[in-house]
Amino acid sequence: MQKETDNWFASWFDTPYYHILYKDRDYQEAAYFMNALTSFLELSNDAEILDLACGKGRHSKYLNGLGYDVTGVDLSPASIAYAKQYENNRLHFAVHDMCLPYPKKFDAVFNLFTSFGYFESENDNLRTIKAIKQELKPNGHGVIDFLNADYVRTHLVPSEIKTVEGIDFEIERYIEDNYIIKNISFEVNSKKHSFTEKVKALTLADFNSYFDKAGVTLNHCFGDYHLNNFNAKTSERLILVFD
Structure with a gap:
């Protein structure tokens, strides 16, 4: 029987079965979210976006289709190898650990579809927030799209x-x-x-604690992909916009 490694995401995300199980994700909803988010953030046409933990690059490809210069990074070599077939002069992919700062600055860093909270160590969660802060240009936006644990x-x-x-x-x-x-x-x-x-059942209070320690400011908190206000009891998502 094949079991997960200590870092379960390193083994599971790198198998074809992960992508088979989740093949029916709502791409129309994802597209709507990207349209709404980029419009809300008022990103310019020449904006550079980092898609952090991009998987096979579905959000990266869509954002690039909107005209943005996008870099997608992920820990899974298999996912990045697949995504690289779609590269162009404004769409790039690389294997990268999101706990570490990527060696470039961006107008926005997106961490989407609950791609946070995997780590056993609290310090790794905080390191990721600090890395996002270092990856942002002045006036850049960090976005974490997480589940609502409540x-x-x-x-x-x-x-x-x-x-x-x-x-x-x-x-x-x-x-x-x-x-x-x-x-x-x-x-x-x-x-x-x-x-x-x-996945750690992180709450808004947990993220606020990370943000305080990392020296970042939470500016907006949404509860779904239509960018409605967050409600701890009824919202399915916890979407955080910070700088």
């Missing part, structure tokens, strides 16, 4: 089976030690696989 607690689906491309993914969800945990088991060609997603 909403997840009250709407958690304990178990389900999701069938995608003939693979039955058995999914178990629970909260333990303030982590939202998802165990994913499946079988392909008589070989069993098992992976675990583990």
